[in-house]
Amino acid sequence: MKKKIVAGNWKMNKNLDEGIKLTSEIATLIKDAPVNGVEIIIVPPFTHLTDLNKLLQDNDQIRLGAQNCNENNSGAYTGEISAAMLKSSGVDYVVIGHSERRTYYNESDELLATKVNQALINGLTPIYCCGEPLSVRESNSHEDYVFTQISNGLFHLSQESFGNVVIAYEPIWAIGTGVTASAAQAQEMHKAIRNHLASKFGHDAAGNSSILYGGSCKPSNAKELFALADVDGGLIGGASLNPEDFVDIIRSF
Numbered sequence: 001m002k003k004k005i006v007a008g009n010w011k012m013n014k015n016l017d018e019g020i021k022l023t024s025e026i027a028t029l030i031k032d033a034p035v036n037g038v039e040i041i042i043v044p045p046f047t048h049l050t051d052l053n054k055l056l057q058d059n060d061q062i063r064l065g066a067q068n069c070n071e072n073n074s075g076a077y078t079g080e081i082s083a084a085m086l087k088s089s090g091v092d093y094v095v096i097g098h099s100e101r102r103t104y105y106n107e108s109d110e111l112l113a114t115k116v117n118q119a120l121i122n123g124l125t126p127i128y129c130c131g132e133p134l135s136v137r138e139s140n141s142h143e144d145y146v147f148t149q150i151s152n153g154l155f156h157l158s159q160e161s162f163g164n165v166v167i168a169y170e171p172i173w174a175i176g177t178g179v180t181a182s183a184a185q186a187q188e189m190h191k192a193i194r195n196h197l198a199s200k201f202g203h204d205a206a207g208n209s210s211i212l213y214g215g216s217c218k219p220s221n222a223k224e225l226f227a228l229a230d231v232d233g234g235l236i237g238g239a240s241l242n243p244e245d246f247v248d249i250i251r252s253f
């Protein structure tokens, strides 16, 4: 079923002590004034997952996500982390195909489709990222560009498996730039994505899927974005590194 979700993607920031402090501060702010009906996900670096899982043991509102997983089940892949390892470390979600991974590590849609499979086989919910660069937006071909990312990465799934996938639409020109998609741009794109999903998985499945917005989402614009009919939450980068800002964003629902 469609969930409201706010996920904080720390990227390659915070050492372990800082990560424990940030998580504790977020947990305290939420405990002092509970937020109902929002799934809160913290997405720290791999090295922090086990400690944060222990820290959050008695917390039933904050879940853990990872920023990536390998496309293979196990084996001789030095330096890599499998979905099964993440699951065994208390992780529930995994971000797949963030634009930074697509750009800096050449991750293709085809590779990402296999990562999505690994996540699902191991009981993790993939947060599948899509989004266009500025040049594509300027040439007005952003819908086709994003539809292709979604078709290639997800359309091999059964309707049942698709029910366990979360989508994050993150226009690359809005990531870390301070420029946010306008409410009209976000709603238009999220609705188009939902229609595209419906063409493959049917209206009910598309209507039940959570589509998050990402790209310079902050306390000052989260309310307007989360009020949009087809925006079901956010994938937050920079603002998730500050506990007050992250919790303010969560409270924007």
Ligand code: PGA
Pocket (backbone or CB within 6 Å): 009, 170, 174, 175, 176, 177, 178, 214, 215, 216, 217, 235, 236, 237, 238, 239
């Ligand atoms: P940002 O990052 O909020 O810093 O723009 C979003 C993301 O990359 O997920």
